[in-house]
Amino acid sequence: MGDRLTQLQDAVDQLAQQFVACIHYINRHHNLETLGPNDMIRDVPKEQDQQEVAPHPPDVFRAAQVELAQDLITKEQQIELLISILPGLDNSEQDQERNIRELEDELKAADAQRREAVREREEAMAKLDAVIRSVRRP
Structure with a gap:
C-alpha cells in the first residue's frame, strides 16, 4: 500500500467516482414525477424514454438511495481518518x-x-x- 498521501488521493478519487455513480443511478432509475405544481414532464418518444430512464419500484429505489448514501458516508469517514493521521496536523x-x-x-x-x-x-x-x-x- 502507498504512503498516506497516496491513500488519501485514492480515497478522494474513489469518492468522486461514487458521486458520479450515485448521480447516474438516480438519473437513470428515478420515477418521472413532478416536484412542484408548475413542473411538467416533457413528452418523449417511447424508444428514447426507455434509453434515458428505467424507473425502479419506489421501495427498491429508496433502498438503493439509502445504500448509496451509506457508502458515501463510509468513504467520507475513511477520508477523515486518513486526514487525521497525516503528520503535521497536531x-x-x-x-x-x-x-x-x-x-x-x-x-x-x-x-x-x-x-x-x-x-x-x-x-x-x-x-x-x-x-x-x-x-x-x-
Whole structure:
C-alpha cells in the first residue's frame, strides 16, 4: 500500500467516482414525477424514454438511495481518518523540524553502522584470502 498521501488521493478519487455513480443511478432509475405544481414532464418518444430512464419500484429505489448514501458516508469517514493521521496536523513547525533532525541523526547512525560492517567484512575477506593463499597441497 502507498504512503498516506497516496491513500488519501485514492480515497478522494474513489469518492468522486461514487458521486458520479450515485448521480447516474438516480438519473437513470428515478420515477418521472413532478416536484412542484408548475413542473411538467416533457413528452418523449417511447424508444428514447426507455434509453434515458428505467424507473425502479419506489421501495427498491429508496433502498438503493439509502445504500448509496451509506457508502458515501463510509468513504467520507475513511477520508477523515486518513486526514487525521497525516503528520503535521497536531505538530507545530518546530516539532516537525525536531522530528526531521532526529530522523537525520538516526540515518547518520545507521550509515556509520553500515560503514563499520563493510569495513569488518573487508577485513574478514582479506584474512580469508590470506588463509586460502597460505594453504598448500600435500
